Amino acid sequence: MAVDPSRSIPSGIGKLRSGEERSIRLKKAGGKAADILYAVFRYALVVGISFIILYPILLKISVAFKDKIDLYDPTIFVVPKHYTLDNIRMAMQIMDYGPLLANTLLFVAVTTALTTAACALAGYGFARFSFPGSNLLFALVILTILVPTSTLMVPMYLHFRSFDLFGLYERMSGRPGVNLLNTYWPSIITAATAMGLKAGLFIYIFRQFFKGMPKEIEEAALIDGAGGIRTFTGIMLPNAISPLITVILFSFVWQYNDTLYTSLFMSESALMPLKVASLPAQANQLIPQLMGYASNSGIKSDPNHVAMIVDTGILLAIAPLILLYLAVQRYFVESIERSGIIG
Amino acid sequence: MKTVGMSFRTRRTLLGLAFISPWLIGFLLLFAAPLIQSLRFSFSKLSIAPGGYGLEPVGWANFKESLFVHASFNRVLVDSIAQMALNVPMILFFSLFTATLLNQKFRGRALARSVFFLPVILASSAVAAAESAGLINLMGDANAIEASSGAGVSYNILSMVRMLSDVGIPAAFTDYIVEAILRIYDIISSSGVQILIFLAALQSVPGSMYEVARIEGATAYESFWKITFPMVNPLILTNVIYTIIDSFAGSPVTKIIYETAFKTQNFGLSSAMAWLYTLVVGILLIVIGWVLSRRIHYN
Known part of the structure; x- marks a missing residue:
């Protein structure tokens, strides 16, 4: 790190010593000291911020493995004395974890794949083809990013309540639309048409990336006889690994965490975000039963025990995301500058 | 092939349209149409019937109700805008600072980066x-x-407040700092993407510029303000806009709009609220964009 040595040395010392050589040597030593000091300061900062980020997760991990007895032991801080898997088992039972996770992952994977495909296509279209109105259309992409989703909530809800493609269904069958609420179709349709969660942003990322690719590659492909689609799938996409990773990761994570659309369209489906949001209430209700009391015995669960189970449940819910992140973060963190996020 | 007879230009146009067609269909069907519908709803009283709905025009009544009759909408709207105005500088400052930090070379940088982006995953x-x-x-x-x-471990914030006011820092500024510290977790967890954007910008600054500056005798501080800052300048606007948009999702206004629509079944009122919110945010974005873009230096 470039730190000016003359600044880090107090001027008084320089005056006391005579001889140019000595003062230069001193300056060098002072510069080195300043470097070390700066490095220490930087590590303190990085470690401190990392701690703030990791602390809640560490606490949840500690709570997840803590025995109930340890709850009321004031000498325990973070590291429990009695380890147990009871909390995890109970939280899994309350959330119906296995099927829930499989269901959520399948749903999120499908919507992520569709979103990525639709956005990559649109991004390439906007980056490489200039036809009348293409700039206006791209301005409309930006508009979809800027308008709050809450504006579209009610019409979307009504739209999917009686879904109909331009009135075709009604004309053909005589019945007004299909009710798609509480199926996965609303999300799948929005994902496939690049209208899902923050899809405008993804289109933007892809466009910026494809714009930065050299045109000569495509021209060469064209001369060699590749059509537009062939060029895209064979040449552009394999080169777009870093924006693909960025978009897939973001799309996956945001879809996994989304509560707005899921509670709007699929409030009765078994999806992770809905389950997590209702976890405290459910835990409160179910814990006495799980502990072997009859449901009408009037025994209330210990609030602190409930909080423990809720924390464990949250940890279980975010665990897949953390694992996914650990798997791809190497590509993600090192390839940001090429991901097209800034063009 | 059918396309042989067409000119190269027409073919390119058709191909381009084919590439954006999924988006175009989605835009017309799931964005433009709902947007116009929502505008119509905001001027009507909407009643849900089985398999459809009925509309009854009521003029500006929904807007009047949301601004002057509804118990909390106007207050929450003002509050959340104020909150946004507080948050944006904090997040911006923190993310630029962190990006600069993460762009330096030190051992364990990859690990630090992974940890710093973790909040994006967990938000x-x-x-x-x-x-x-x-x-x-x-x-x-x-x-x-x-x-x-x-x-x-509890941290006594009061001692710090006293210290700051003893030093002679204005109370308003102290409040701001204290708030920033108390909500450090919120700020960190909502600035992940912004750090990413700034980091990408920093990495695109050519290293030769810093070399020249060092040879000319510039300090690290000077080269930050004379090189780094102007180079990432355009991204500040991007980040401000992103931060504002990002605050929609968890906003209490969105919650009110949602509850008005789906708990009290007052769809017209909810649409009016949503449009008021959109308008306020839109005006804010235009003003910020206009002010900032005059100060931005594009390279």
């Missing part, structure tokens, strides 16, 4: 909802007991 409103429900209903986290029994 879940569902988790936040579950946690806050836990706080309200259940007298605190499982860790609250530890805190109350004195085992937890």
Whole structure:
């Protein structure tokens, strides 16, 4: 790190010593000291911020493995004395974890794949083809990013309540639309048409990336006889690994965490975000039963025990995301500058 | 092939349209149409009937009701805009600072980066909802007991406030700083993407510029303000806009709009609220964009 040595040395010392050589040597030593000091300061900062980020997760991990007895032991801080898997088992039972996770992952994977495909296509279209109105259309992409989703909530809800493609269904069958609420179709349709969660942003990322690719590659492909689609799938996409990773990761994570659309369209489906949001209430209700009391015995669960189970449940819910992140973060963190996020 | 007869230009146009067609269909069907519908709803009273709905025009009544009759909408709207105005500089400052930090070379940088982006992954409103429900209903986290029994580490903010005011810093500024410190977790967890954007910008600054500056005798401080800052300048606007948009999702206004629509079934009122919110945010974005873009230096 470039730190000016003359600044880090107090001027008084320089005056006391005579001889140019000595003062230069001193300056060098002072510069080195300043470097070390700066490095220490930087590590303190990085470690401190990392701690703030990791602390809640560490606490949840500690709570997840803590025995109930340890709850009321004031000498325990973070590291429990009695380890147990009871909390995890109970939280899994309350959330119906296995099927829930499989269901959520399948749903999120499908919507992520569709979103990525639709956005990559649109991004390439906007980056490489200039036809009348293409700039206006791209301005409309930006508009979809800027308008709050809450504006579209009610019409979307009504739209999917009686879904109909331009009135075709009604004309053909005589019945007004299909009710798609509480199926996965609303999300799948929005994902496939690049209208899902923050899809405008993804289109933007892809466009910026494809714009930065050299045109000569495509021209060469064209001369060699590749059509537009062939060029895209064979040449552009394999080169777009870093924006693909960025978009897939973001799309996956945001879809996994989304509560707005899921509670709007699929409030009765078994999806992770809905389950997590209702976890405290459910835990409160179910814990006495799980502990072997009859449901009408009037025994209330210990609030602190409930909080423990809720924390464990949250940890279980975010665990897949953390694992996914650990798997791809190497590509993600090192390839940001090429991901097209800034063009 | 059919396309042989066409000119190269027409073919390119058709191909381009084919590439954007999924988006175009989605835009017309799931964005433009709902947007116009929502505008119509905001001027009507909407009643849900089986398999459809009925509209009854009411003029500006929904807008009047949301601004002057509804118990909390205007207050929450102002509050959340004020909150946004507070948050944006904090997040911006923190993310630029962190990006500069993460762009330097030190051992364990990759690890630090992974940790710093972790909040992007974990920013879940569902988790936040579950946690806050836990706080309200259940007298605190499982860790609250530890805190109350004195085992937890608590930080006394008051001593810092006194110290700052003794130094002679204006009270308003102290408040701002204290708030920033108290909400450091919120700020960190909502600035992940912004750090990413700034980091990408920093990495695109050519290293030769710094070399020249060093040879000319510029300090690290000077080269930050004379090189780094102007080079990432355009991204500041991007980040401001992103931060504002990002605050929609968890905004209490969105919650009110949602509840008005789906709990009290007042769809017209909810649409009017949504449009007011959109208008306010839109005006804000235009003003910020206009002010900032005059100061931006594009290279």
